[in-house]
Amino acid sequence: MPKITIAQNILAANDTIAQEIQQLLATRGIRTIELMSSPGVGKTTLLERTIERLRGQLAIGVIEGDIETGTDAERIEAAGAETVQINTRGACHLEAHMVRDALQEINLIGMRLLFIENIGNLVCPAAWNLGEDIRIVMVSTTEGDEKPAKYPHMFAVSQVMIVNKIDLLPYVDYALEKVRKQALAINPNLQIFEVSCRTGEGLDTWCEWLIAFANSKTY
């Protein structure tokens, strides 16, 4: 089956680069988080709110992955963090070589925490290591409460799940408890945060955890 062999070779080559990235960042004392979700769940908004809250406490950098446009990187820059935009021009996920190139374009001096925001896609990014220490999958109360069951791989490879838009719970049919149960059935070690990036609810708890994570050596 030559098709499968090729796919494995590509992933193995990706893993080699991902290991180099992880080593480079570990040497510099930078902790790295990959952020994944469907389109429009609020990844960039979460980063904006997080950067604003932790300004002066924690030096954050962001690698922004998008198929097209540089609007997300502009938003992150305006929020006050070092950032670099990757445009994949059609590709549905980031690969480690793109992150390696992006790291040449960002000032790592003094950085403590690096976010890699992947393309909005609840499927493909799960298969590609980018050199991150941990992975976060983000969902929202407006996208239906059966996502862990329907896209299990994403939840299996993540260490953290963030549920965003809890301010909209009164207006949508979304059973938080069902989502928690589904996600924990796939991955019992998943750490879960429930937030509203719009009202700020839950962001204090999230930021406290983030500071502890940045100060830890292992997850």
Added chain:
Amino acid sequence: MPKITIAQNILAANDTIAQEIQQLLATRGIRTIELMSSPGVGKTTLLERTIERLRGQLAIGVIEGDIETGTDAERIEAAGAETVQINTRGACHLEAHMVRDALQEINLIGMRLLFIENIGNLVCPAAWNLGEDIRIVMVSTTEGDEKPAKYPHMFAVSQVMIVNKIDLLPYVDYALEKVRKQALAINPNLQIFEVSCRTGEGLDTWCEWLIAFANSKTY
């Protein structure tokens, strides 16, 4: 560049099967619509509401694509349509050979309109023809109003855009006019519907259009 050659061969083989599907369905007088969106935009709910409204007027069939679970097909069956579920077991999009196999499992006699609901993914499905007559991209008011600019290919290959969840407009920051403009800049011929599958707003107009489409020979 052997990698590119392989990708083109796979897509060309897919197109051949897609043409066979289109011919088979045209011979039977069945019009076919592929439905694409991010996860959780409401594709299955739209189909449920549509099937309920058009019962007795238009015989609808549905091919349900999901990575895992059969819950969507169960919902469609309960709404009263012929349906068959495809589980891709990890793959991020449907391919024509999956649709060809699914067509062996569904009763086509008397069917007038066939929906193919793709995996929730705003990127990969755009590259694969499935034998459909037209493609619909569905977005929602809760996923951010920059989606056409960030995922342009999906809007370029579609003939129709449906904006769902307009009942939530008072509670989110979503500029409908901006979305319309972005989408039409990419694809000036895009037909646009604005609906709420929850309240029913806009569904009469959508269903009238659908009946006209089913009765037309060309789009």
